[in-house]
Amino acid sequence: xxxxxxxxxxxxxxxxxxxxxxxxxxxxxxxxxxxxxxxxxxxxxxxxxxxxxxxxxxxxxxxxxxxxxxxxxxxxxxxxxxxxxxxxxxxxxxxxxxxxxxxxxxxxxxxxxxxxxxxxxxxxxxxxxxxxxxxxxxxxxxxxxxxxxxxxxxxxxxxxxxxxxxxxxxxxxxxxxxxxxxxxxxxxxxxxxxxxxxxxxxxxxxxxxxxxxxx
Numbered sequence: 001x002x003x004x005x006x007x008x009x010x011x012x013x014x015x016x017x018x019x020x021x022x023x024x025x026x027x028x029x030x031x032x033x034x035x036x037x038x039x040x041x042x043x044x045x046x047x048x049x050x051x052x053x054x055x056x057x058x059x060x061x062x063x064x065x066x067x068x069x070x071x072x073x074x075x076x077x078x079x080x081x082x083x084x085x086x087x088x089x090x091x092x093x094x095x096x097x098x099x100x101x102x103x104x105x106x107x108x109x110x111x112x113x114x115x116x117x118x119x120x121x122x123x124x125x126x127x128x129x130x131x132x133x134x135x136x137x138x139x140x141x142x143x144x145x146x147x148x149x150x151x152x153x154x155x156x157x158x159x160x161x162x163x164x165x166x167x168x169x170x171x172x173x174x175x176x177x178x179x180x181x182x183x184x185x186x187x188x189x190x191x192x193x194x195x196x197x198x199x200x201x202x203x204x205x206x207x208x209x210x211x212x213x214x215x
Contacts, residue, residue: 030121034058034068042072051084 008122040056054072058065140151174181180189 001090036068040068046088048085049081051088052076053079085090 002061032040034057036058038059038061041059042054045053045055047049056068056070056072058068131138144151172177
């Protein structure tokens with residue numbers, strides 16, 4: 001062998017030795033450089049024979065790999081393999097179940113929740129609904145006449161009790177002696193000596209509620 005070849009081989013050996021020393025571990029069986037001259041990579045096998053067992057191999061270039069291969073982890077006992085494979089199956093089933101729930105149940109559950117929430121809000125804000133349609137329409141018409149508003153039947157359906165109270169208050173008010181109601185001007189004229197007495201009535205505040213105020 002010529003001196004040039006010996007020098008090149010010696011240089012490669014020193015480089016390989018230096019690389020190995022800089023990347024050494026307690027496991028002396030791990031290969032650090034593959035047959036392609038590249039640093040090997042550590043991967044994990046998930047085969048039935050070796051589930052979760054790590055190995056070192058060629059990182060590959062342009063989709064090709066050399067035959068460099070060695071195990072990092074020691075051989076697994078049969079019991080360990082069975083336990084790991086069983087856990088993997090359970091995890092897979094859990095993931096599949098979660099995905100199924102997301103696809104088939106999330107939207108209906110959201111709709112049920114929203115529907116329940118809306119019903120709760122309606123129950124809290126709208127009192128008992130009187131089924132007497134004629135009475136509701138009559139009350140809405142009377143309130144529209146008194147206030148000059150344009151309330152619809154649907155509004156009256158949801159706020160029937162409030163409308164009855166408002167109508168009763170105005171009926172009580174405009175029928176009192178000394179009180180005159182002018183619908184065109186939406187104006188109440190009250191004799192001065194009656195005003196203090198009227199203000200003492202607890203339900204008088206209903207007479208001053210407008211449509212935008214809560215019931």
